Amino acid sequence: MKEHLLGLEGYTGDEILEILELSKTFRQVLDRDVKRLPTLKGITVANLFFEPSTRTRMSFELAEKRLSADVINFSASTSSVKKGENLRDTVDNIGAMKVDMTVIRHGAVGSAQFIAKHCKTVVINAGDGAHEHPTQALLDFYTIREHFPDFKGLKVCIVGDALHSRVIRSNVFGLKALGADVTLCAPSTLLPMGVESWGVKVNCDIEEAIRGANVVNIMRLQLERQTAGYIPSLREYGIVWGINSELVDLMDKDHIIMHPGPMNRGVEITQDVADAPESVILPQVTNGVAVRMAILYLLAPRSGDIHE
Amino acid sequence: MIEILDKDHLARSITRIATEVVERNAGAKNLAIVGIRTRGVPLAERLANEIETLEGIRPPVGTIDITLYRDDFKEITSSPDVGGSNLLFGVEGKDIVLVDDVLFTGRTVRSAIEAIIDYGRPNTIQLVVIVDRGHRELPICADYLGKKVSLKDNEYVEVHISEIDGEDRVVKVTRK
Numbered sequence: 001m002k003e004h005l006l007g008l009e010g011y012t013g014d015e016i017l018e019i020l021e022l023s024k025t026f027r028q029v030l031d032r033d034v035k036r037l038p039t040l041k042g043i044t045v046a047n048l049f050f051e052p053s054t055r056t057r058m059s060f061e062l063a064e065k066r067l068s069a070d071v072i073n074f075s076a077s078t079s080s081v082k083k084g085e086n087l088r089d090t091v092d093n094i095g096a097m098k099v100d101m102t103v104i105r106h107g108a109v110g111s112a113q114f115i116a117k118h119c120k121t122v123v124i125n126a127g128d129g130a131h132e133h134p135t136q137a138l139l140d141f142y143t144i145r146e147h148f149p150d151f152k153g154l155k156v157c158i159v160g161d162a163l164h165s166r167v168i169r170s171n172v173f174g175l176k177a178l179g180a181d182v183t184l185c186a187p188s189t190l191l192p193m194g195v196e197s198w199g200v201k202v203n204c205d206i207e208e209a210i211r212g213a214n215v216v217n218i219m220r221l222q223l224e225r226q227t228a229g230y231i232p233s234l235r236e237y238g239i240v241w242g243i244n245s246e247l248v249d250l251m252d253k254d255h256i257i258m259h260p261g262p263m264n265r266g267v268e269i270t271q272d273v274a275d276a277p278e279s280v281i282l283p284q285v286t287n288g289v290a291v292r293m294a295i296l297y298l299l300a301p302r303s304g305d306i307h308e
Numbered sequence: 309m310i311e312i313l314d315k316d317h318l319a320r321s322i323t324r325i326a327t328e329v330v331e332r333n334a335g336a337k338n339l340a341i342v343g344i345r346t347r348g349v350p351l352a353e354r355l356a357n358e359i360e361t362l363e364g365i366r367p368p369v370g371t372i373d374i375t376l377y378r379d380d381f382k383e384i385t386s387s388p389d390v391g392g393s394n395l396l397f398g399v400e401g402k403d404i405v406l407v408d409d410v411l412f413t414g415r416t417v418r419s420a421i422e423a424i425i426d427y428g429r430p431n432t433i434q435l436v437v438i439v440d441r442g443h444r445e446l447p448i449c450a451d452y453l454g455k456k457v458s459l460k461d462n463e464y465v466e467v468h469i470s471e472i473d474g475e476d477r478v479v480k481v482t483r484k
Contacts, residue, residue: 025376025392034426039376297390302382 004116004123005295007132008174013151016174019294020142026297027142027290029066037293040069043300046099048091049126050076050106055261055285056126056136060103063292069300072099087111091119100301104128122299130164135295136260137170139288141178143280144215146287147256151178155252157210158182159243160219160268161190163230167260168219172198185209187241189230206241211250217258218243221268234267244270248278256280312439312457312465313478321454322351325436326358328452333403336360338431339367340402344374344420345391347409350471355407355436367405370395377419393423400428409467411437414448439465439478454478 008016029035045064049057057073064071074094085093091102102119104112105126112125127133141151148154156175162168162184175182182200184191195202203209210216221237231237248257257269257279265271274281313321330336336359343352349371360366373391406420421433438454443461455478457465462484468477 022390025373025390028392032427036426037376038422039378039381042382297376300381 003299004112004125005134005299006112006116006123006125008134008137008170008177009132011174011177013177013179016138016141016178019138019291019298020145022298023138023142023287023291023294026293027287029293030286030290036066036068038068039297040064040067040300042070043067043101044070044072044099045101045103045296046072046074046094046121047126048074048094048102048104048106050087050104050111051127053105053126055288056105056133059285059288060124060126060135060292063289063296066289067293067296069101069296072097087114088118091115091121095119095121101296101299122301124295124299127166129166130169131166132170132173133166134170134174135288135292136167137174138295139284139291140167140171140217140258140260141174142287142291143258143284144256146283147280148214148254151175151180154180154215155213156180156182156215156217157185157213157251158217158219159185159206159209159241161221161225161230162186162195163190163192164222164225165219171217172200176200183209183213185241187231187237190225206243206247207250210243210247213251214255215258216243216248216251216255217260218269220260220262221264223264234264238267242266242268242270243273245272245276248273248276258284260284310480311477312480313455315476318438318454318476318478321438322354323358325452325454326355326362329355329405329434329436330359330362332434332451336363336365336367338401338403339405340370340397340399341367341405341407342370342372342395342420342424344372344406344408344416347467347469347472348407350469351409351436351438352405352407355405368397370397372406372420372423374416374419374423377423379415379419395424395427398428399424399430402430404430404433405436406433407436409438409469410465411435411440411448411450412443414444414446417448418446438467441465 101122103124103126106128109129109131111128112123116123184200184202185206188204259281341352341356343349352369356366356369372393375390434451436452437450440453440456441459463482466479468475470476
C-alpha cells in the first residue's frame with residue numbers, strides 16, 4: 001500500500017485484491033452486535049468536504065468511528081473558505097491541530113494530490129473533480145467480487161457520463177488492472193476526447209454494449225448536463241440510455257445491477273431495474289463502510305511515519 | 309537451543325489439560341474452544357479432539373485474530389497480516405476456553421478477551437497455555453498450564469507445532 005490513496009491509476013491487480021481481501025475482515029465486523037474495533041484509538045481523522053456529499057461522507061465517518069478514531073468534520077459552506085482562505089492554508093491549519101489523516105472531497109482535479117504534496121497528513125481522496133473517486137471504485141469491486149470471485153474476463157458494462165464522472169475513471173483504471181472486460185457506453189457528447197486511449201471498449205449503442213454483460217454499473221446523470229447542452233432532454237436520455245428490464249434481459253443470465261447513487265429513478269435507471277433481485281445497490285453502500293475501514297487501517301500512520 | 313518439552317510430553321500435557329477442563333466445567337456441554345492465531349489454532353483443535361475422546365462431545369472450535377485489538381498499533385512499522393476471526397458459534401453464555409502457545413506479557417490475552425467480548429457475553433473465559441514464561445505486564449494468569457519456566461530477558465520460548473512448523477516440540481532460545 002502506498003502512503004496516500006489519491007487514485008487507482010497505477011495500482012496493480014494484486015494490490016487491489018489485497019485491499020479487497022482485507023476488507024472482508026472488516027465486513028464481518030459489520031454483521032456483529034458490537035460493530036466497533038479499538039484499532040485506531042488515538043488517531044484523528046479530518047473529513048474535509050468542499051463539495052456536498054451525504055453518502056460518502058457518512059460512510060467515511062462511520063468507518064472512522066467503527067475503528068475508534070477521533071473524527072472532525074468540515075464543510076465548505078460553513079467554513080473560513082467563505083472568508084477567502086486558500087486550500088493549503090485550510091489544511092495546514094487543521095494539520096496544526098495534530099490531525100493524522102485527511103479525507104478530502106473537492107471540486108478541483110488534483111486537489112488531493114496537492115494536499116498530499118504540500119501538507120503533513122495522510123490523504124484519502126473522496127473525489128476530486130472529474131478525476132478519481134478511488135474508494136467508490138474499490139467498494140464496487142468488493143461488491144462485484146461477492147458475486148463473481150474472478151475478475152479475469154468478467155464482462156462489465158459501465159453506462160453514463162464518462163466525460164465528467166470520476167467514478168467511471170477510477171472504475172476503468174481498477175477494472176483494467178484486475179483483467180476485466182470493460183465496455184463503456186454513453187452518448188458521444190458525454191465521452192471525453194481521447195477515450196480510445198483508456199484501453200477499454202467504447203460503444204455508443206446501449207443494446208450492443210450491454211449484451212452478454214455480467215455487471216452493469218449505471219452512473220448518475222447530473223441533471224445540470226441538460227442545461228449545459230450535452231443531452232437534448234432528461235426524458236430523451238431516459239428513453240435511449242436509461243437501463244430498463246428489456247435491456248437487462250440482454251445481459252448474461254448470471255448478472256448484477258449496480259449504481260453508485262444517488263439514483264434518478266426514471267432517468268438513468270427504471271424503478272423495476274433499481275428494485276430487481278439482481279440489484280446490489282444497497283449492498284454497495286454497506287460494503288463501502290468496510291472497504292473504507294480497510295483503507296483507513298492500511299494508511300493510518302505508524303510510529304516514525306508523520307508525527308514523531 | 310534447549311528442549312523444554314518433547315513431542316510425547318506436549319501430547320500428554322494436552323491430554324491432561326483436556327481432563328482438567330472437563331473436570332472444572334463438569335463436562336463439555338457448554339464449552340467452546342477458541343485458538344489465538346497462529347499457533348493457538350492447531351492447539352485448540354487438538355484440545356477439542358481430546359475432549360471429544362473423554363466426553364463423546366466435540367465442543368465447537370473458533371479462531372481469533374487479535375491484530376485489530378492490539379494496544380501498540382502506532383508502534384507496528386508495517387501493517388501486519390490480518391487473518392480474521394472465525395467465531396461461528398454464538399459466544400453468549402458459553403464457557404470459552406481460550407488457547408495460546410506461550411504466555412508472556414499478557415497483552416495478547418488481554419486483546420483476545422476484548423475481541424471475544426465484542427461478539428457477546430460469555431459465561432466464563434478460561435485460559436490454556438502450553439508454556440508460561442513469566443515477565444507479565446498485566447494481571448493475567450493461566451487457568452490450565454502445560455509447563456512454567458523461568459527465563460532471563462534475552463531468553464525466549466518457541467512452541468513448534470507440526471501443522472505449522474513440521475514438528476511438535478517446545479524449545480528455549482537465546483537472542484542477543
